[in-house]
Amino acid sequence: MRRKYIICFLILFIFSTINAQSKRQFIKVTNSVNEQKLNELVIEKLNTKKSKGCLIYQKNNKIEIKYCDDKSEENYVEFDELGKIKNTEIIVVNKFTYNDEFYILINPKESKTLTLYGFPLRIENTNKYLVYNNPATDIPYSIQILEMKNGEMKIIKEIIYPNNITIKKVLRVNENEMFILDNKNQTWKTSINK
Numbered sequence: 036m037r038r039k040y041i042i043c044f045l046i047l048f049i050f051s052t053i054n055a056q057s058k059r060q061f062i063k064v065t066n067s068v069n070e071q072k073l074n075e076l077v078i079e080k081l082n083t084k085k086s087k088g089c090l091i092y093q094k095n096n097k098i099e100i101k102y103c104d105d106k107s108e109e110n111y112v113e114f115d116e117l118g119k120i121k122n123t124e125i126i127v128v129n130k131f132t133y134n135d136e137f138y139i140l141i142n143p144k145e146s147k148t149l150t151l152y153g154f155p156l157r158i159e160n161t162n163k164y165l166v167y168n169n170p171a172t173d174i175p176y177s178i179q180i181l182e183m184k185n186g187e188m189k190i191i192k193e194i195i196y197p198n199n200i201t202i203k204k205v206l207r208v209n210e211n212e213m214f215i216l217d218n219k220n221q222t223w224k225t226s227i228n229k
Contacts, residue, residue, distance in 0.1 A: 059194070059195075059225055059226065060225065060226070061196065061197060061200060061223045061224070061225045062223065062224050062225070063221060063222070063223055064214065064222040064223060064224050065222075066222075067222075068206045068207050068214045068222055069207065070206045070207060071158055071159050071205075071206070071207050071208065072158075072159050073156040073157065073158060073159075073165060073204075073205065074156060074157045074159070075154070075156060075157075076120050076121070076127075076154070076155060076156075076157060076164075077120070077121040078117050078118040078119065078120060078121070078127060079118050079119050079120075079121050080118045081116060081118050081119055081126065083116050085104075087103075088103055088104040089101045089102065089103040089104070090102045090103075090114050090116055090128060092126065092141055092143055093143060094141070094143045094146040098146055100141070100148070102114040102128055102130070102139070111132060111133050112130065112131065112132050113130075113131045114128055114129070114130055114131075115128065115129045115131070116128050116129075117129055117138075120140075123183075123186050124142060124143060124144045124186060125140050125141065125142050125186070125187075125188065126140070126141040126142075126143065127139070127140060127141075128141065130150075135152075137150050137151065137152060138150070138151045138152075138153065138154055138155070139151075140155075140188055142186070142187055142188075144186070145186075145187055147187065149188060149189070149190070151166045151179065151181075151190075152166060152167075152168030152174075152177070152179070153166040153167045153168050153179075154166070155181055155188070158208055162182055162183045162184065163180060163181065163182050163183075163191075163208065164180070164181040164182070164183065164188065165178060165179070165180060165181070165205055165208065166178065166179040166181065167202070167205075175195045175196075176195070176196055176202065177193050177194060177195045177196070178193070178194045178196070178202070178205060178213070178215075179192070179193045179194075180192040180193075180194070180208065180213075180227065192227055194213065194225060194227070196215070196225075200215070200217050200223060201217055201218040202215050202216075202217060202218075203215075203216045203217055203218050203220070204216050206222065208227070209227075210227070211226060211227055211228055212224050212225065212226060212227060213225055213227055
């Protein structure tokens with residue numbers, strides 16, 4: 036039953052995001068763009084042991100949160116702890132289903148979690164991060180822009196790109212614009228603020 040609610044929520048979220056972004060334009064750019072470095076997060080091992088197939092975390096010393104494997108045919112899901120993001124309290128758990136892979140960021144101090152479609156990459160020496168999704172289902176391709184503030188990571192923008200652009204990589208993210216390179220080595224820009 037819970038799975039049906041999650042699926043309905045995802046479908047509504049996707050349609051509302053697509054509708055909101057239908058006005059977003061991608062414009063081909065002929066000038067060269069100064070590329071930013073995207074750095075992988077440094078993860079420190081925690082070695083949390085599974086108890087009866089479950090990863091168990093104490094959130095704020097009061098609430099217990101469990102991520103339990105289910106290897107059945109109809110509900111297959113498996114969780115793997117990657118560790119803690121260096122210099123933060125954020126724990127990263129990798130979630131696998133038959134068709135998808137997700138990353139769950141757990142902030143036990145703030146009692147919050149955030150589920151992402153890909154692994155976050157830090158934009159140079161900023162407090163901003165990018166997440167590319169690689170959907171195996173009908174979920175559209177997107178890029179999430181995240182921000183780290185006070186040890187908490189939040190999604191500040193999600194950009195869904197059109198079917199005619201197959202993204203190769205993000206070149207640059209400014210305050211107002213994002214520049215991407217497609218698989219034909221063409222550069223595109225779009226507004227972040229729409």
